[in-house]
Amino acid sequence: MKLTKKDVLHVAKLAKLSLSPSEISTFEKQLSDVVSYVSELSEVDTRDVEPTSQTTGLTNVFREDSEEGESLSTEKALSGTEKIHNNYFVVPQVITKEK
Amino acid sequence: MEIPLTISSTQEALKRKKIKAVELVDAYLARINSLNSRLNCFLTVSEESAYTKARKVDKLIEDFKEKAFDDYPLLGTCVSYKDLFLTEGIRTTAGSKVLESFVPAYSATYVDRVNKAGGITLGKTNCDAWAHGASGENSDFGPTKNPWNLDYVPGGSSSGSAASVASNLTLWASGTDTGGSIRQPANFCGVVGFKPTYGAVSRYGVVAMASSLDSMGHFTKCVDDAERIFNVTKGEDGKDGTVKNAKFTMPNARLRLGIPEEYFIGGIDKEVEENVRKAAKVFESEGIELVKVSLPHTKYAISVYYIIQPAEVSSNLGRYDGIRYGNQRESFGEEAKRRIMLGTYVLSAGYYDAYYxxxxxxxxxxxxxxxxxxxxxDLIIAPVSPTPAFKLGQKASDPLQMYLADILTVAGNLAGIPGLALPSGFTKAGLPLGFQLLGPRFSEYVLFELGKLYERAVDYKPNVREI
Structure with missing residues (x-):
């Protein structure tokens, strides 16, 4: 299994990572190595085997639908950033005006 | 002053007024100040809050005498937390530049419970960034060194926690084990490492790596300490939906210990193998029956792990956008980027069925x-790692080789079962050796029982590495 430069760029875009040209070529090789290695799983017979996504055996854990417990104060919730406006987080612009 | 090495001896000294909690903090901080520049165990030392808490502890002991220890089971025990555990008001980096100056607004349940049980926080320990690694070399703040030989890695990813216990910069330390990140560094540093059952201890407030695998445990100098801490950290908190107040298996009078043949084939270092077989003999001479068992899919564990884990990593690290806290995604180090890429790839359209x-x-x-x-x-005995600690830099340039270092630990995480890594001597070159015990889900107290039995049988004494 070999990843191409195009694959690496596509995945980087999905993951919102900007890679340098040297990272792109390093990852091309390293990710290909790892993906080739893990492809050995194709030899395991998994017909009729249920997939495991978690091991607790629990399903749908609920709590009472009530106002309870403590929550963070506005001040605490905003304490991680200086980019605040009227007690809101300031986010980068994602919609551009049509010209 | 000689620092007591276990929780029971520390609390005994406090009860008998041989020592004050403030003096314990003095002693640990003196060691941290003199040794940390060479070991790089601590990323943050919380001196002021440690003294504040120590004075409270001394006051409690003054006022309530022995009764204070019944109400506060970890009273006066100094602890360092892996820098993945959120600590309110104390910087938490996850070993990454993304969170270089992040100060959490709340504490993890684990931390909260230890605080309420009387623990004294000394600081935050170095780790592979986001817990991605088996050597400590992926920390964005420089590698931690193995106290037994500074040219060697301490293991990872809970590298600073393991090394700080081994060099007695703290009484005990917390860690996270997603693919071996407690058991393997405990093994490389010659201390006890405990990984609970998935779902026994809350993950709330601990920076998430791979959510179906992460388990919160600790490093101690003996098994009794591991049990005492687990008694405080276990159980539902209403904040982590995977945690349940389980009915734990208790030890039988007649125990059988399994030796899985697949853990002893190919590539295992001779000294490691002989040491584990010797430990098995110790159990046998204590009346425990040794039984051969087979775990035929062990050889696929690494491949399964290096699909599921990066997939979950890529999802968990998606939240770091630099908007609400932390720096932007440019600040991710190389290994974090590699795992995000790998995980995103195996989850992407067209590949989900084939891989995930x-x-x-x-x-x-x-x-x-x-x-x-x-x-x-009842339990299984196995090596923790195919080799003793390896040299700094030895595997750093080949990620696949580094991933293979997890080969004997990841299956336990995939199955969600508990594990206990115990020290059991040294190589000819003076590096620690050890083994792990694995049990069914919620068999923690059987693990502790057998661990203590081993310690008694070999007249175990904690090893503190003086540098």
Missing amino acids: LKAMQVRSKIIQDFEMAFKKV
Whole structure:
């Protein structure tokens, strides 16, 4: 299994990572190595085997639908950033005006 | 002053007024100040809050005498937390530049419970960034060194926690184990490392790596300490939906210990193998029956792990956008980027069935292996790592080789079962050796029982490395 430069760029875009040209070529090789290695799983017979996504055996854990417990104060919730406006987080612009 | 090495001896000294909590903090901070520049165990030392808490502890002991220890089971014990555990008001980096100056607004349940039980926080320990690594070399703040030989890695990813306990910069330390990140560094540093059952200890407030695998445990200098801490950290908190107040298995009078043949084939260092077989003999001479067991899908564990884990990593690290806290995604180090890329790839359109779904199915086969084995035996004994600690830089340039270092630990995480890594001597070159005990889900107290039995049988004394 070999990843191409195009694959690496596509995945980087999905993951919102900007890679340098040297990272792109390093990852091309390293990710290909790892993906080739893990492809050995194709030899395991998994017909009729249920997939495991978690091991607790629990399903749908609920709590009472009530106002309870403590929550963070506005001040605490905003304490991680200086980019605040009227007690809101300031986010980068994602919609551009049509010209 | 000689620092007591266990929780029981520390609390005994406090009860008998031989020592004050403030003096314990003095002693640990003196060691941290003199040794940390060479070991790089601590990323943050919380001196001021440690003294504040120590004065409270001394006051409690003054006022309530011995009764204080009944109400506060970890009273006066100094602890360092892996820098993945959120600590309110104390910087928490996850070993990454993304969170270089992040100060959490709340504490993890684990931390909260230890605080309420009387623990004294000394600081935050170095780790592979986001817990990605088996050597400590992926920390964005420089590698931690192995106290037994500064040219060697301490293991990872809970590298600073393991090394700080081994060099007695703290009484005990917390860690996270997603693919071996407690058991393997404990093994490389010659201390006790405990990984609980997935779902026994809350993950709330601990920076998430791979959410179906992460388990919160600790490093101590003896098994009794590991048990005392687990008694405080276990159980539902209403904040982590995977945690349940389980009915724990208790030890039988007649125990059987399984030796899985697949853990001893190919590539295992001779000294490691001989040491584990010797430990098995110790159990046998204590009247425990040794039984051969087979875990045939062990050889696929690494492949399953390096699909599921990066997939979950890529999802968990998606939240770091630099908007609400932390720096932007440019600040991710190389290994974090590699795992995000790998995880995003195996989850992306067209590859999900071939990789992720397949891995989840083989995960079921690995779990079935353990279930079959635990019909025949109570616990399993196995090596923790194919080799003792390796040299700094030895595997750094080849990620696949580094990933293979997890080969004997990841299956336990995939099955969600508990594990206890115990020290059991040294190589000819003076590096620590050890073994792990694995048990069925919620068999923690059987693990502790057998661990203590081993310690008694070999007249175990904690090893503190003086540098």
